[in-house]
Amino acid sequence: MTPLLEARELTFGYRKGEPILRGISVRLDAGERLGVAGGNGAGKTTLLWCLLGLLPAEGSIRLFGERVTRKSWRRIGVVFQNPEDQLFMPSILDDAALPLLNRGLAPAEARPRAMEALEVMGLAHEAERPAAELSLGQRKRAALAAALAPEPELLLLDEPTAELDRPSARRLAELLRSTHTACLITSHDLDFLGRTVHRLALLASGRILACGPVAEVLSNGRLLEDAGVL
Amino acid sequence: MRVPRAARLLLPVLVFAAFLVVLQAWGGRIDWWLPVRTIAVAAAVLVAVRLVPWAALLRRVGPGSRFYAAALYLWMLRHFTSILLAETRRVLLAQRLAAPRRWGRGWFASLASALAAVFARVLVRAERFYAAQLLRGIGR
Numbered sequence: 049m050t051p052l053l054e055a056r057e058l059t060f061g062y063r064k065g066e067p068i069l070r071g072i073s074v075r076l077d078a079g080e081r082l083g084v085a086g087g088n089g090a091g092k093t094t095l096l097w098c099l100l101g102l103l104p105a106e107g108s109i110r111l112f113g114e115r116v117t118r119k120s121w122r123r124i125g126v127v128f129q130n131p132e133d134q135l136f137m138p139s140i141l142d143d144a145a146l147p148l149l150n151r152g153l154a155p156a157e158a159r160p161r162a163m164e165a166l167e168v169m170g171l172a173h174e175a176e177r178p179a180a181e182l183s184l185g186q187r188k189r190a191a192l193a194a195a196l197a198p199e200p201e202l203l204l205l206d207e208p209t210a211e212l213d214r215p216s217a218r219r220l221a222e223l224l225r226s227t228h229t230a231c232l233i234t235s236h237d238l239d240f241l242g243r244t245v246h247r248l249a250l251l252a253s254g255r256i257l258a259c260g261p262v263a264e265v266l267s268n269g270r271l272l273e274d275a276g277v278l
Numbered sequence: 279m280r281v282p283r284a285a286r287l288l289l290p291v292l293v294f295a296a297f298l299v300v301l302q303a304w305g306g307r308i309d310w311w312l313p314v315r316t317i318a319v320a321a322a323v324l325v326a327v328r329l330v331p332w333a334a335l336l337r338r339v340g341p342g343s344r345f346y347a348a349a350l351y352l353w354m355l356r357h358f359t360s361i362l363l364a365e366t367r368r369v370l371l372a373q374r375l376a377a378p379r380r381w382g383r384g385w386f387a388s389l390a391s392a393l394a395a396v397f398a399r400v401l402v403r404a405e406r407f408y409a410a411q412l413l414r415g416i417g418r
């Protein structure tokens with residue numbers, strides 16, 4: 049079976065001679081949820097951007113068995129670390145409906161589905177408001193709703209729980225567990241990762257320190273300390 | 279179609295210039311110099327921001343110097359320009375991810391919204407920046 053996502057020996061630096069990622073390999077199969085944990089500046093966001101083809105990394109990246117192009121984005125849902133960067137439509141309902149419309153759904157179909165996604169994120173009452181009028185945590189939930197609405201084959205989530213209160217984080221974990229969407233999730237929230245992902249990779253100094261079943265990795269305190277997440 | 283990066287950063291300025299022309303056409307007389315100058319100034323600022331070693335200049339001109347206020351003013355101008363560029367880049371990226379089908383349904387409307395959002399967000403960030411400077415006792 050070809051993996052949904054396969055990256056080999058990714059190397060990338062923003063400046064010449066200062067690599068941020070040093071030979072990273074990751075693989076994600078259909079229906080699998082992979083966590084990436086690491087301290088501030090470990091390179092988690094950089095890794096996601098490379099995987100999306102937004103930064104020119106050396107090495108090979110295959111999404112759905114092909115090279116990354118604009119076309120591959122049609123099958124992916126992305127949530128940026130900073131939710132403000134992602135919501136720009138007149139209302140968050142429009143934000144959530146946009147990916148559906150753009151993928152070919154009629155407005156009469158797209159809006160109810162977008163509304164449903166907002167409801168799941170507990171934002172039904174705010175649907176007609178622009179993101180600028182919402183709290184940071186609400187914006188993150190709106191960005192999550194927009195990413196989840198089209199039911200993509202693959203979700204890339206950058207610190208999805210950083211701004212969420214505990215009940216919202218718990219609900220998100222339940223939601224992700226109840227779908228069969230493959231996810232790659234970066235986070236420092238070990239509790240959330242423990243509930244959500246199957247496998248966990250620890251990223252430190254641009255390398256993968258360890259990668260394995262989540263319970264196994266989380267039980268190794270030394271390793272977590274070395275990775276700067278404990 | 280690949281659009282060069284610098285040209286893409288100038289896109290909001292081009293839209294603004296076009297907006298000026300439309301306004302003038304509405305008023306009945308078009309002065310073509312106005313949009314041309316708008317674009318020229320934006321391009322010049324873009325080049326200046328890239329080429330001048332601003333941080334070194336500001337450090338050289340200490341708070342005691344007569345040029346300090348001017349240097350600080352230029353520094354802030356540079357700061358706002360970089361905010362404008364960064365916001366533009368980010369919003370356009372988000373728009374590309376949310377609407378990956380170019381010319382597909384909602385693509386054009388979302389592009390327009392994205393560009394409008396750039397201006398709104400730059401204003402918000404400018405306010406926030408000003409508040410931060412006030413708290414630090416720099417603003418007047």
Ligand SMILES: Nc1ncnc2c1ncn2[C@@H]1O[C@H](COP(=O)(O)OP(=O)(O)OP(=O)(O)O)[C@@H](O)[C@H]1O
Nearest residue numbers: 062063068086087088089090091092093094095129
């Ligand atoms: N635009 C940029 N230009 C230069 N260096 C950058 C840029 N963005 C990030 N970096 C550097 O790359 C490294 C990794 O940053 P990255 O944002 O990927 O970390 P992260 O693991 O996501 O951290 P956090 O937990 O804070 O989100 C950092 O050392 C940072 O200084």
Ligand SMILES: [Mg+2]
Nearest residue numbers: 092093094129
């Ligand atoms: Mg990050």
